[in-house]
Amino acid sequence: MLTKADLQRLRSLREKKIREELGRFVVEGEKVVGELLAMNFPLVEIYATAAWPESQRANVVRLSEQEMARVTHLPAPSSVLAVGQITRTPLPPGALSHGLTLALDGVQDPGNVGTLLRIADWFACDRVLLSPDCADLFHQKVIDASKGSFARVPVHTVELAAALATIASTVPVLGCELKGDDVHTLPPLRDAVIVIGSEGRGLSAAVAARVTRRVTIPRFGGAESLNAAVAAAIVCDNLRRTAPR
Amino acid sequence: MLTKADLQRLRSLREKKIREELGRFVVEGEKVVGELLAMNFPLVEIYATAAWPESQRANVVRLSEQEMARVTHLPAPSSVLAVGQITRTPLPPGALSHGLTLALDGVQDPGNVGTLLRIADWFACDRVLLSPDCADLFHQKVIDASKGSFARVPVHTVELAAALATIASTVPVLGCELKGDDVHTLPPLRDAVIVIGSEGRGLSAAVAARVTRRVTIPRFGGAESLNAAVAAAIVCDNLRRTAPR
Structure with a gap:
């Protein structure tokens, strides 16, 4: 279940300015989210419909298909949307x-x-x-x-x-x-x-x-x-x- | 100036089935149309707004920006849309x-x-x-x-x-x-x-x-x-x- 504030926040992350302000980015789709999880890439929030094979994981917020359709950045929603933390590493001298x-x-x-x-x-x-x-x-x-x-x-x-x-x-x-x-x-x-x-x-x-x-x-x-x-x-x-x- | 029938026909060419039926395809944008003209590629119809540098060419149908916006296949219209003829060459034996x-x-x-x-x-x-x-x-x-x-x-x-x-x-x-x-x-x-x-x-x-x-x-x-x-x-x-x- 998504609050209106969450919905708005997640949708707003499609804008670079907001991503920079909040230090967060969105990634969607079974394949790419699966790849990031397999690499232990830190994902701070995960939202999924029942169709996502890993939807029983801990810390997954379950969404209805209607909710996913409203929150997605994609033309056609997938079964999972995750939020990662933006980290930027300065180039080491030399x-x-x-x-x-x-x-x-x-x-x-x-x-x-x-x-x-x-x-x-x-x-x-x-x-x-x-x-x-x-x-x-x-x-x-x-x-x-x-x-x-x-x-x-x-x-x-x-x-x-x-x-x-x-x-x-x-x-x-x-x-x-x-x-x-x-x-x-x-x-x-x-x-x-x-x-x-x-x-x-x-x-x-x-x-x-x-x-x-x-x-x-x-x-x-x-x-x-x-x-x-x-x-x-x-x-x-x-x-x-x-x-x- | 475009007739309603022309408008409909040009828009319908975004579908493969219609392209095959009519033997025509659409190409849009200054760069690609310019490239095709430079290669003497046969373009059977050209539609352009006044913004197209070559809009004074013979056989160019002048469109208003409003007309171009209605006929374009692109998210943002360019100044020129052309129609080419589909030709398919069989693979020669050997x-x-x-x-x-x-x-x-x-x-x-x-x-x-x-x-x-x-x-x-x-x-x-x-x-x-x-x-x-x-x-x-x-x-x-x-x-x-x-x-x-x-x-x-x-x-x-x-x-x-x-x-x-x-x-x-x-x-x-x-x-x-x-x-x-x-x-x-x-x-x-x-x-x-x-x-x-x-x-x-x-x-x-x-x-x-x-x-x-x-x-x-x-x-x-x-x-x-x-x-x-x-x-x-x-x-x-x-x-x-x-x-x-």
């Missing part, structure tokens, strides 16, 4: 000089950001950086598209150009562009930053100025460009292939 | 034995299908095959996500398992799976079929039975899988890298 970093510069589509988190997770990137104008990490579509990876990959929201300015000069900052070195010829790299710009605008000028090596995925046909997530995945596959193990 | 084919088995998300067309175009795949249960090629989201590639890549809708049964035995049918040969170790291949299954279910049993070589993208981290388009792109990048030129 972190970018070690390991593989995937840095997103103004990637605004939440589905793309989620897919990029999944790619970072697959290729064991040590961290993902989001510029402040990227889609919000706690947007439901980011969490959904990440298929659980959002809970596994360390993500930091930072002023990207400033963060890149602190990096050791021995660590290459790779920018994916239409004219650059063939990605297939990259030397083995254990430590690197890969920066990915927005689909429409590419890299911002301040971030582009920090790129030390432009890389290109060889094109054989007519398409003008590749989707940002696809490009990032191909660069990661090539870096991991050649990385010293 | 075609699959030559060149690179990207075959989609039940990929239902239209954004994914569009992204896969763009990837096929970038890597100069000779053709794309869609199983009948894939998202419809003439769905607006497929066309949008393909960024113009839908007009460049030959696409054939076929019963996939039956089509694969006709292929020369010397041509490998590569299936992307979690357990298979490391994609980095693929030998040079000029002729191959890459089959991609749906995100949720993977390959259908009938298509899986036609796969002659399972390939795997090495995983380094925690994600369970990669998005279908991302996986296809990595396989294409590896095949093209090693293909004899």
